[in-house]
Amino acid sequence: MSNADLSAVSGSDDPAALRAAADAVLARLVPTGGDPARLREDQWRAIEALVAHRRRALVVQRTGWGKSAVYFVATALLRQRGGGPTVIVSPLLALMRNQVDAAARAGIHARTINSANPEEWRTIQEEIEAGTVDVLLVSPERLNNPDFRDQVLPRLAAATGLLVVDEAHCISDWGHDFRPDYRRLRTMLAELPRDVPVLATTATANARVTADVAEQLGTGAGTDALVLRGPLDRESLALGVIRLPDAASRLAWLADHLDELPGSGIVYTLTVAAAEEVGAHLRQRGHAVATYTGRTEDADRRQAEEDLLGNRVKALVATSALGMGFDKPDLGFVVHLGCPSSPIAYYQQVGRAGRGVRHAEVLLLPGPEDEAIWKYFASVAFPPEPLVRRTIDVLAQADRPLSLPALEPLVELRRTRLETMLKVLDVDGAVRRVKGGWTATGRPWVYDTERYAWVARQREAEQRAMREYTGLTGCRMEFLRRQLDDEEAAPCGRCDNCAGARFGTEVSEASLAAARGELGRPGVEVEPRRMWPTGLAAVGLALKGRLPEAEQAFTGRALGRLSDIGWGNRLRPMLAEQAPDGPVPDEVVDAVVTVLADWAKGPGGWASGAADASERPVGVVTVASRRRPLLTGSLGARIAQVGRMPLLGSVSCLPDGPGGFSRTNSAQRVRALDAALAVPEELALALREAGGPVLLVDDYADTGWTLAVAARLLRRAGARGVYPLVLAVQT
Known part of the structure; x- marks a missing residue:
């Protein structure tokens, strides 16, 4: 026509x-x-x-x-x-x-x-x-x-x-x-x-x-x-679950079987750290893959998309940043290395495959770390009413619109959670985004307790459904369709439970050894804080701009990230909220010693002759811990023993209320740390007598502000440098 x-x-x-x-x-x-x-x-x-x-x-x-x-x-x-x-x-x-x-x-x-x-x-x-x-x-x-x-x-x-x-x-x-x-x-x-x-x-x-x-x-x-x-069946998708004993086995399985999967596809992970870890390992094992996450630069994302569309890579190793809308009709497979928390989200992601081909493989490789990751992401739910009211009151009392950086120090919320909450309040009419920031409208607003509670229960129900899915004996596609209230749901005849498993759990010794070596390799850099958070004047601290170089920590090291599938899996149980306190395990000490040896010889290490960090530590200092004193204390003592250095003492920690330090945003955390941390006089004397840099040992770094404030105190007390060393960082 x-x-x-x-x-x-x-x-x-x-x-x-x-x-x-x-x-x-x-x-x-x-x-x-x-x-x-x-x-x-x-x-x-x-x-x-x-x-x-x-x-x-x-x-x-x-x-x-x-x-x-x-x-x-x-x-x-x-x-x-x-x-x-x-x-x-x-x-x-x-x-x-x-x-x-x-x-x-x-x-x-x-x-x-x-x-x-x-x-x-x-x-x-x-x-x-x-x-x-x-x-x-x-x-x-x-x-x-x-x-x-x-x-x-x-x-x-x-x-x-x-x-x-x-x-x-x-x-x-x-x-x-x-x-x-x-x-x-x-x-x-x-x-x-x-x-x-x-x-x-x-x-x-x-x-x-x-x-x-x-x-x-x-x-x-x-x-x-x-x-x-309409009905939600996808006739081309063959669903399956492969249960393997540990993260190394899952990574090895993927390295062994990736080339057996049809065409090109997507390997989903639950975190950015895992995507980067998996992508790097698969490339080392000879697979053509690219990484695609929320941290990937836009130009690199475009290139990755084009490479997948043009079948120049076997797979994109991606987070949910690739969750919606990517259109490649001949996508031959979707593999999840880690289980999403929602059957609806899972259905959406696997729906990327098989749109223009008759058969596509959809495989889920769940792991024990999945639920810890679900819990972390669930922590950003809509805030409780007192925090919401506090935010509205602060905006109402301000004589001008407040930007996010200006508002953040005045409320107990991290910026991403604060921004999401403000958007909801904007839609509800309680606040309004204007040039220069946010302002209160003065309109009445009701906290919908029942609705927010129902949404929280719905998230819990979705997680229960995914646990059921991984152990399901019936049809997997029928299960997903019923979760989406598809009235025409019926057995598909294609999934591993309907037609038999198409892939076994075998992995080669070479791949398993390589995966264990990759995941067992300890050590990630911990970048020091170099700029004070904005808005500290609003909480009574006369600190702003760049931290003086003479008060900064050097680049530090951690044994691993809590969000990765290597050391993260081993450290999460030890550092969990309800985990019992106890001496540091021998295998952890051995890994820390490896980190210290690599650190000393690597770029920026004290054996490398770097201009800003060329001296060997002369002693060990710990951060006093109310939650895990045995773990942190024994870690510092063992490092001092192995490194033949004196244990100089601890940065003391004054009580900061029943909940501990604020973990809501940087300004509130720095305010609390400034009031709570101190260098005892005996430690200050030991620092001056030692006359060199020290290792600063703590159990865990989330925001990095504990290390930054403690390092500043130590350097002002006489330490010629501070090397932070922690067991884990969040990301």
């Missing part, structure tokens, strides 16, 4: 003519080389509702079903009728890039406004005003940027021809991946003219989330949203 013919029929109200026009656009979007692609029945129902009836619709369909085809076809038809540009709210840059490429195939000109292209924003806005942009993709965070919200969004809402909310489960805090910025869509929905159609799409919504999103979608519409929900 020519463009002229398409223009003629797309403006018709005749359903048959409109269907023919829609199929013509689909043929351009999805070239087949044979018979042209035709719309599924529910794809057509959604397009007809949007184009002919200007309705609001929610489409809940499995990954690979063709949800993007609905909004691109509807966009083409609405634009032919003279409609304004389609605005797509999309959560990830990788997803945006895929959508821009897909739109181009259908002759649709798409542009994006996101954090990676601020230099293009003005040009894009001019193109929108000139009518040359068919689709504008924006991130949900952009909706509450003050300039965008107050200047661009009103004009955009007035001109929009179709609003699309992609990954719409993020709207609902009943779901596994709630994002407060998505709730800002309520405002946009309420301000849209009633004849502007709206489409929300997701592959991962159970019945509760579906109802919540549909309710929000109806805001300002005057009618209920059309909900099109």
